[in-house]
Amino acid sequence: MSRQDENSALLANNENNKPSYTGNENGAYDNFKLSKSQLSDLHNPKSIRSFVRLFGYESNSLFKYLKTDKNAGISLPEISNYRKTNRYKNYGDNSLPERIPKSFLQLVWAAFNDKTMQLLTVAAVVSFVLGLYELWMQPPQYDPEGNKIKQVDWIEGVAIMIAVFVVVLVSAANDYQKELQFAKLNKKKENRKIIVIRNDQEILISIHHVLVGDVISLQTGDVVPADCVMISGKCEADESSITGESNTIQKFPVDNSLRDFKKFNSIDSHNHSKPLDIGDVNEDGNKIADCMLISGSRILSGLGRGVITSVGINSVYGQTMTSLNAEPESTPLQLHLSQLADNISVYGCVSAIILFLVLFTRYLFYIIPEDGRFHDLDPAQKGSKFMNIFITSITVIVVAVPEGLPLAVTLALAFATTRMTKDGNLVRVLRSCETMGSATAVCSDKTGTLTENVMTVVRGFLGNSKFDDNKSLPVSEQRKLNSKKVFEENCSSSLRNDLLANIVLNSTAFENRDYKKNDKNTNGSKNMSKNLSFLDKCKSRLSFFKKGNREDDEDQLFKNVNKGRQEPFIGSKTETALLSLARLSLGLQPGELQYLRDQPMEKFNIEKVVQTIPFESSRKWAGLVVKYKEGKNKKPFYRFFIKGAAEIVSKNCSYKRNSDDTLEEINEDNKKKTDDEIKNLASDALRAISVAHKDFCECDSWPPEQLRDKDSPNIAALDLLFNSQKGLILDGLLGIQDPLRAGVRESVQQCQRAGVTVRMVTGDNILTAKAIARNCAILSTDISSEAYSAMEGTEFRKLTKNERIRILPNLRVLARSSPEDKRLLVETLKGMGDVVAVTGDGTNDAPALKLADVGFSMGISGTEVAREASDIILMTDDFSAIVNAIKWGRCVSVSIKKFIQFQLIVN
Numbered sequence: 029m030s031r032q033d034e035n036s037a038l039l040a041n042n043e044n045n046k047p048s049y050t051g052n053e054n055g056a057y058d059n060f061k062l063s064k065s066q067l068s069d070l071h072n073p074k075s076i077r078s079f080v081r082l083f084g085y086e087s088n089s090l091f092k093y094l095k096t097d098k099n100a101g102i103s104l105p106e107i108s109n110y111r112k113t114n115r116y117k118n119y120g121d122n123s124l125p126e127r128i129p130k131s132f133l134q135l136v137w138a139a140f141n142d143k144t145m146q147l148l149t150v151a152a153v154v155s156f157v158l159g160l161y162e163l164w165m166q167p168p169q170y171d172p173e174g175n176k177i178k179q180v181d182w183i184e185g186v187a188i189m190i191a192v193f194v195v196v197l198v199s200a201a202n203d204y205q206k207e208l209q210f211a212k213l214n215k216k217k218e219n220r221k222i223i224v225i226r227n228d229q230e231i232l233i234s235i236h237h238v239l240v241g242d243v244i245s246l247q248t249g250d251v252v253p254a255d256c257v258m259i260s261g262k263c264e265a266d267e268s269s270i271t272g273e274s275n276t277i278q279k280f281p282v283d284n285s286l287r288d289f290k291k292f293n294s295i296d297s298h299n300h301s302k303p304l305d306i307g308d309v310n311e312d313g314n315k316i317a318d319c320m321l322i323s324g325s326r327i328l329s330g331l332g333r334g335v336i337t338s339v340g341i342n343s344v345y346g347q348t349m350t351s352l353n354a355e356p357e358s359t360p361l362q363l364h365l366s367q368l369a370d371n372i373s374v375y376g377c378v379s380a381i382i383l384f385l386v387l388f389t390r391y392l393f394y395i396i397p398e399d400g401r402f403h404d405l406d407p408a409q410k411g412s413k414f415m416n417i418f419i420t421s422i423t424v425i426v427v428a429v430p431e432g433l434p435l436a437v438t439l440a441l442a443f444a445t446t447r448m449t450k451d452g453n454l455v456r457v458l459r460s461c462e463t464m465g466s467a468t469a470v471c472s473d474k475t476g477t478l479t480e481n482v483m484t485v486v487r488g489f490l491g492n493s494k495f496d497d498n499k500s501l502p503v504s505e506q507r508k509l510n511s512k513k514v515f516e517e518n519c520s521s522s523l524r525n526d527l528l529a530n531i532v533l534n535s536t537a538f539e540n541r542d543y544k545k546n547d548k549n550t551n552g553s554k555n556m557s558k559n560l561s562f563l564d565k566c567k568s569r570l571s572f573f574k575k576g577n578r579e580d581d582e583d584q585l586f587k588n589v590n591k592g593r594q595e596p597f598i599g600s601k602t603e604t605a606l607l608s609l610a611r612l613s614l615g616l617q618p619g620e621l622q623y624l625r626d627q628p629m630e631k632f633n634i635e636k637v638v639q640t641i642p643f644e645s646s647r648k649w650a651g652l653v654v655k656y657k658e659g660k661n662k663k664p665f666y667r668f669f670i671k672g673a674a675e676i677v678s679k680n681c682s683y684k685r686n687s688d689d690t691l692e693e694i695n696e697d698n699k700k701k702t703d704d705e706i707k708n709l710a711s712d713a714l715r716a717i718s719v720a721h722k723d724f725c726e727c728d729s730w731p732p733e734q735l736r737d738k739d740s741p742n743i744a745a746l747d748l749l750f751n752s753q754k755g756l757i758l759d760g761l762l763g764i765q766d767p768l769r770a771g772v773r774e775s776v777q778q779c780q781r782a783g784v785t786v787r788m789v790t791g792d793n794i795l796t797a798k799a800i801a802r803n804c805a806i807l808s809t810d811i812s813s814e815a816y817s818a819m820e821g822t823e824f825r826k827l828t829k830n831e832r833i834r835i836l837p838n839l840r841v842l843a844r845s846s847p848e849d850k851r852l853l854v855e856t857l858k859g860m861g862d863v864v865a866v867t868g869d870g871t872n873d874a875p876a877l878k879l880a881d882v883g884f885s886m887g888i889s890g891t892e893v894a895r896e897a898s899d900i901i902l903m904t905d906d907f908s909a910i911v912n913a914i915k916w917g918r919c920v921s922v923s924i925k926k927f928i929q930f931q932l933i934v935n
Contacts, residue, residue, distance in 0.1 A: 059114070059118075060093075060094075060095070060114065060115070060118045060119070061093065062082065062093055062094075064118075064119060064338070064342045065342075066082060067119075067240065067255075067337045067338050067342070068255070068338045068342045068343075068347070070082075070255070070257065070320060070337055070338070071255040071320050071322055071337070071338060071343070071344050072344050072347065073307070073846065074305075074306045074307065074318065074320035074322070075305050075306060075320075076285045076286065076288075076289045076305060076306050076316055076319070076320075077289070077303050077305045079257070079282070079285075079286075080286070080289060085286050085289075085290060086286075087259065087281075087282045087283050087286065090257065090259075090282070090335060091335070094240060094241035094335065094337070095115070095241060096241035096242070096243065096335060097228075097243075098243060098259050098260075098333075098335070099225075099228070099243075100225065100227065100228035101224065101225035101226045101227070101228065101241075101242060101243040102115065102226055102227075102239065102241045102242060102243075103226075103227055104226055104227060110237070110239060115239055115240060115241060116239060118240075119239065119240040119339060119342070120339060120340045120341075120342075121236065121237055121238065121239055121339055121340060122235055122236050122237065122238040122239075122253055122254045122336075122339040122340050122343070123236040123237075123340060124340060124341060124346055124349055125341070130203075130204075132200060132201075132204050135199075135200040135203045135204050136196055136197070136200040138200075138203075139195070139196045139199035139200045139203070140192075140196050142365075142434070145192055145195065145196065145434055147372065147373060148188055148191070148192050148434065149189075149192055151188060151425065152185045152186075152188035152189045152192065153185065154185070154422055154425070155181070155182075155184050155185035155188060155423075156182055156184075156185025156186060156189070157185070158181065158185075158419050158422060158423075159179070159180075159181035159182025159183070159184065159185055160182050161415070161419075162179050162181050162182075162419070163179040163181070163182060165415075191434075192434070195434040195438055198438050198439075198442070199438050199458070202438070202441075202442055202445075202458055203458055220234075220235050220251065220253070221233065221234060221235070222234075222235050222238065222244055222245075222250070222253050223244065223245040224238065224242050224243065224244050224245075225242075225243040225244075225245065225333075226242065230245065235253035235254075238253050238254050238336055238339055239336065239339065240336050240337060240338070240339055241335065241336060242335070242336045243259070243333055243334070243335050243336075244256065244333065244334055244335075244336060245331075245332075245333055246261070246263065246321075246327050246331065246332050246333065246334060247327065247330075247331050248263075248327055248328065248329050248330065248331070248536075248538075248598070248599070249326070249327065249598055250326070250327045251324065251325070251326050251327075252265070252321045252322065252323055252324065252325050252326070252327070252334075253323060254323045254336050254337075254338060254339045254340075254343045254345075255320075255321070255322060255323050255336070255337050255338040255339075255343045255344055256321045256334035256335055256336045256337055257282050257319055257320060257321070257334060257335055257337055258279050258280065258281055258282060258319045258320075258321055258332050258333070258334045259281055259282055259332075259333050259334060259335055260281050260332055260333045261281070261330060261331045261332025261333055262278075262279065262280060262281075262330050262331075262332060263278075263279045263327050263328075263329060263330025263331060263332045264276045264277065264278055264279065264327070264328045264329045264330055264600055265277050265279050265321060265322075265325045265326065265327055265328065266325060266326045266328050266601070267322055267325040268475045268476065268481060268791075268870060270322050270323075270324050270325055270344065270345075270870060270871050276328055276600055276601055276602075277318055277325075278317075278318065279318055279319065279321060279330075279332065280317035280318065280319055281319060281332075282319040284317040284319065285306070285316055285317045285318070285319040287317075288314075288315075288316040288317050289303070289304070289305075289316050292304050292310055292314050292315075292316060304316060306318050306319075306320060321334050322344050322345075323338075323343040323344050323345035323346070324344070324345045324871050324891070324893075328598070328599055328600050328601070329536050329537070329599050329600050329603075344871075345871060345893065348847075348871050348874045348875065348893050349874075349893055349896065365433070365437070368928070372428050373425075375428065376424060376425040376428035377425060379424050379425075379428070380421040380422065380424045380425045381421070383420065383421050383424055384417065384418070384421035387417040387420065387421070388414075388417055391413060391414065391417055395410060395413075433924075433927065433928060433931060436923075436924065436927045436931075437924055440462075440920045440923045440924060440927075441458050441459065441461060441462060441920060442458075444461045444462070444916040444917070444919060444920045445458060445461055447916055448461055448900075448912065448913060448916050449903075451909055451912040451913075451916075452902060452903045452904040452906055452909045452912075453900050453901070453902060453903070453909050453912065453913055454887065454900065454901040454903050455899070455900050456898065456899055456900065456901065457899040457900075460881075460882045460899035460900055461900070461913065461916055461917050461920060462917050462920040462921060462924075463863065463881050463882050463899075463917065464865060464882055464900075464910075464913040464914050464916070464917030464918075465914065465916075465917030465918035465919070465920055465921040466863040466881075466917070466921065467784055467863045467864070467865045467881070467882065467914055467917070468783065468784060468785065468862045468863050468864075469784065469785050469786075469787065469857050469862045469863070469864045469865070470779060470784055470785070470786045470787070470864075470865045470866075470867065470910065471787045471788075471789050471850070471853060471854060471857070471864060471865070471866045471867070471876065471880070472786060472787070472788055472789065472866075472867040472868075472907070473788075473789060473790060473867060473868040473869065473870065473873050474788050474789070474790035474792060474797065474800055475766065475790060475791070475792070475869075475870070476868075476869040476870060476886060476889050476890075477769075477867050477868055477869055477886065477907060478768060478769060478772050478788065478800065478804055478907060479766040479767060479768055479769060479800065480766060480767050480768075480769055481766060481869075481889060482595060482601075482604075482605075482608075482766065482767075483601035483602060483604065483605040483715075483764050483765070483766055484497070484605050484608060484609075484764065484765060484766070484767050485497070485511070485605050485606065485608070485609040485762050485763065485764050486498050486714065486763055486764070486765045486767055487709065487712075487714060487762070487763035487765075488511065488514075488760055488761060488762045488763065489705050489760060489761040490514070490515075490518070490519055490523070490687045490759075490760040491684060491685055491686030491687045491688075491692075491760070492686050492687055492688075493514055493518040493519065493686075493687040494509065494514070495509050495510065495511040495513075495514035495515070496509040496510075497509075497510055497511050498767075511609065511612065511613040512612060512613040514613075515613045515614060516613075518687045519687045520687065520688055520689040522689055523685065523687060523689055523759065524614055524615075525631075525632065526721060526759060527610075527614060527719060527759055527760065528610055528614045528615070528616065528631075528632075529628070529631075529632045529634065529654075529669065530652075530669040530670075530671055530719050530721065530759070531606045531607060531609070531610045531614070531671075531719075532607070532610060532616065532621060532624050532625065533624070533625060533628060533632075533634075533637060533652055533654065533669065534650055534651065534652040534669045534670075534671055535599070535603045535606070535607065535650075536599055536600070536603065536642065536643075537597045537598060537599025537600060537603040537604050537607055538597065538598055538599060538621065538622070539596065539597055539598075539618070539619065539621050539622065540595060540596055540597060540598050543595060543596045596608060596611065596618070597621075600643070601764075602715065602717065602764060605764045606671070606717070606762070606764075607621070609762070628654070629657065632654075632656075633656055633657050633658070634654045634655065634656055634657070635654075635655045635656065635657045635664070636654070636655050637652060637653070637654050637655075638653045638654065638655055638666065638730045639651075639652070639653040639730065639731070639743050639744060640652055640653075641653075641746060641749075643672070647672075647676070647746075648672050648673035648676045649670055649671065649672025649673065649676055649677055650670070650671060650672060651668060651669065651670045651749070652668070652669045652670075653666055653667070653668050653669075653730060653731075653744070654666070654667055654669065655730065663725070665723055665724060665725045665727070666723070666724040666727050666730050667721055667722070667723050667724070668721060668722045668723075668724065668749070669719075669720075669721050670718075670719075670720050670721065670722075670756065671717060671718065671719045671720070672717065672718065673716070673717070673718070674706045674709070674716035674717055674718040674761055675706055675716070676718075677718035677719075677720055677756070677758075678702055678703075678706065678718045678720075678758055678761070680756050681694055681718075681720055681756040681757065681758040682694055682755045682756060682757075683755075683756075683757045683758065684698055684702070684757075684758045685757050685758060685759050685760075691757065694758070702758070702761070705761055706761065709761070709763040711799070712763070712765075712799055713765060713795065713796040713798075713799030713800055714763035714764060714765045715763070715764040715765070716761060716762070716763055716764075717761070717762045717763075717764060718758060718760075718761055718762075719758075719759045719760050719762065720756040720757055720758045720759055721756065721757055721759060722755055722756045722757060730743075730744070731743060731744035731749075732744070734748070735748045735749055766800075768800070768803055768804050769905070769906070769907055771906065771907070771908040772804045772907050772908070773803070773804045773805050774908070775907050775908040775910065775911050776804050776805045776806055777805050778908075778911045779910070779911060779914070780805070782911075782914060784914065785840075786806050786840075787806070787839065787840050787841070787842065787853070788800070788801050788804075788806050788807075788840065788841050788842070789842045789845050789849070789850050789853060789876075790841075790842070790843055790845065791843075791844060791845060791846075792843060792844070793843060793844060794818060794819075794820055794841070794843035794844065796843075797818065797841050797843035798818050798841055798843075801818070801840060801841045806840050806841065807840050807841055811838065811840055814838045815835075815838065816835040816838045816839055817838050817839065817840050817841065818839075818840065818841035818842075818843065819835075819839065819841075819842065819843070820842075820843050820844040820845075821842055821843065821844050821845030821846055821849035822844060824842055824845070824849055824852070824853070825846075825848065825849050825852060829856070829859075832852075832856045833856065833859075833860055836853075836856060836857065836860065847873075847874075847875050847876070848875075850866075850873070850875065850876035851875045851876050851879055853876070854866060854876050854879045854880050855879060858879075858881070863881045863882075864880045864881050864882075865880060865881065865882040865883070865884060865910070866879075866880035866882075866883050866884065867883075867884040867885075867886075867902075867907065867910065868883075868884070868885060868886075868890075868894055869885060869886035869889050869890040869891065869894055869905075870890075870891055870894060871891050871893040871894065873885075873894055873897075874893045874894055874896070874897040875897075877894060877897035877898050878897040882899050882900060882913075883897055883898040883899050883900070884898055884899075884900050884901075884902055884910060884913075885897065885898035885900075885901050885902070886901075886902055886905045887901045887902055887903040887904065887905060888903075888904070888905045889905050890902075890905075900913060
């Protein structure tokens with residue numbers, strides 16, 4: 029079936045299954061026809077094809093199905109009493125079930141429910157009973173001097189019972205403390221307010237009270253509360269915490285998506301593969317407009333309205349949270365100790381049986397022959413001799429059990445977790461620290477884990493000058509090439525001023541009022557040493573011997589984590605990166621951004637902004653026309669500032685501006701040099717941005733007659749303005765990148781030297797992923813030349829189990845991966861016998877974090893879902909803390925091995 033045929037089939041199927049739409053919320057509606065799973069399929073994964081299957085090509089069908097109105101929203105007789113409505117009974121609201129922490133008694137039972145503890149308990153009971161038997165039933169015994177020997181064998185059973193009690197109590201107390209710490213970590217659960225249109229009125233309600241069919245109003249900075257379909261407006265969304273995709277996603281109304289779906293699939297009707305869907309790109313580079321907003325994503329710029337389709341546990345966010353309820357698997361140490369307990373039981377019983385048979389055979393030789401040693405004893409004495417044989421045999425089993433082992437394990441783990449907390453690791457699951465000692469594979473997310481998840485200008489070409497803020501360069505090179513030094517020493521003041529004007533005025537990003545320059549959460553692992561001033565005191569928190577200001581220190585530590593990561597600017601990642609460069613190297617002061625936009629005259633000699641051209645992905649540039657009070661000829665003039673994709677903007681530039689302010693005409697040689705610079709930026713996974721301008725000096729008013737828009741005569745027509753860009757002056761090329769976290773490369777190399785394979789799993793494209801992997805030493809030269817060293821998730825999930833097992837030894841990078849791909853990777857590695865650790869900070873990482881032997885989440889930048897799924901929380905977001913976790917895990921394993929050797933030999 030061709031795509032066109034399938035589209036027709038989808039529409040026909042939809043027409044046959046449309047529900048009726050007859051009235052209001054009070055019951056005049058027919059029952060809701062769509063199930064929760066059908067609506068959930070729209071977003072997981074995002075699919076306009078599923079939309080067409082349900083609603084056809086008319087967006088109005090969406091409102092009919094959900095019994096809502098795109099302007100007035102849903103109609104509720106009592107807004108505060110929505111739980112009585114059929115809508116709530118069918119779909120629920122946006123609240124998630126509370127996580128019920130384990131009680132202390134449950135933790136006590138969990139600690140006791142261990143084979144070693146149970147074996148010790150049995151041994152204690154047997155030893156105690158036999159001790160009482162010898163005390164009460166056996167005749168008294170005397171030493172050679174005739175003194176009565178006290179029967180105290182029962183004390184051994186009591187001692188073992190006390191040891192079991194102490195171990196269970198200490199283990200439960202430690203786990204209970206971790207539960208309290210984690211509860212404190214997540215005590216500030218997000219309970220935001222969102223603007224909802226109900227009964228034709230805009231009201232502010234809690235995100236937990238949002239219902240399916242609600243029409244919500246979204247604006248810059250909002251976090252999408254539930255899965256919804258955009259019905260009007262236009263915006264950019266950051267879905268990195270959900271999908272791992274670091275690039276911002278343009279969002280358009282559903283009508284645009286439906287139009288594209290129909291258009292592109294009709295064009296490609298000769299192609300018999302499945303219809304083009306959201307996220308797919310056809311041979312001509314066309315793709316369908318994305319109208320699906322995922323719960324948990326953030327609106328970076330723009331405005332719009334959306335209609336809610338899935339809430340609570342049926343949303344993408346809710347499904348991820350629900351997947352975390354699986355029971356944890358046994359750790360390697362638990363398995364080894366369980367096996368040891370089984371072996372001790374078997375070997376002890378076998379030894380006891382052999383000893384009993386030997387002693388019983390000797391007993392028969394003593395009692396049966398007439399000249400035997402025990403032949404003349406009375407029956408009571410013969411019975412006593414037999415009981416001695418039985419007790420001796422049972423004692424072999426009792427003494428074979430290493431009664432000190434559980435306590436040694438508990439103390440070793442408690443000590444290790446205390447030291448790990450000092451290193452920035454909050455251990456939620458006590459035994460996860462020892463599991464890290466057996467780790468053979470680490471699967472790490474890229475965005476926010478290996479990288480900062482903050483787009484940053486790291487390289488630039490300013491005429492004949494160059495700067496490079498790459499922190500992986502040698503220190504001497506960093507000092508020589510850092511942007512602040514290059515701008516101050518090599519660039520003219522007019523170039524700096526023009527760049528600052530372009531960046532500040534030609535932008536929709538704004539300053540974050542909550543940001544503080546010295547905030548410990550702003551620089552991730554860069555400020556780890558500062559955070560450790562609190563972490564150094566964690567020993568007193570975990571110790572039961574010193575209280576002092578423990579609560580105050582703990583509150584301060586968790587306050588930093590609960591506050592989350594703060595950045596100086598909010599908006600599109602490209603624009604915030606440029607503004608950060610302006611603050612770092614061009615003199616933009618905190619709190620000055622809005623003032624410069626309101627009063628551009630004081631700093632830039634700009635009289636006013638006459639035309640603003642916002643960024644659009646179709647043209648890949650943003651522009652701004654300003655009027656200067658006076659130029660070189662003392663007359664006012666107009667200047668057109670432009671910034672955008674380097675390959676688009678630079679090709680329309682006629683001149684290149686050198687750092688000393690001289691102009692150089694772009695000839696073939698200069699053009700080739702500029703193209704090479706752009707290619708070099710792209711090859712290193714940097715987003716290349718060109719900043720340029722053009723002056724209109726002979727223009728008395730804006731726009732010039734030849735550029736005037738026919739429909740809006742007060743502005744220039746964009747197509748004419750774009751064509752007039754020939755003559756642009758190229759001010760500079762800038763390379764933007766999500767930089768590596770400090771110390772990541774060294775940490776990866778340490779893991780590799782320790783025999784731990786590090787793999788990167790990301791939603792980014794494969795070229796960017798490979799470049800980042802090379803920078804952080806995951807993809808070495810030797811490995812990158814091997815087959816299957818890097819592949820995309822779509823290709824990986826198509827492989828059979830045997831094929832995955834075959835390629836995994838070489839696989840280091842998994843790009844364009846979905847949460848299911850990550851889960852599949854972890855599952856396959858565990859099936860191959862690897863002990864797998866997974867790191868991540870986003871909601872999309874949760875399934876893999878839960879499935880892994882050890883899951884690491886980021887304390888500051890990590891989402892609540894990621895923390896809930898993890899075993900260890902990196903309180904400082906420092907990837908290098910994983911190396912310390914491996915170190916202490918191996919220390920625990922070695923300590924326990926030594927103790928077992930000692931205990932078994934002594935016993």
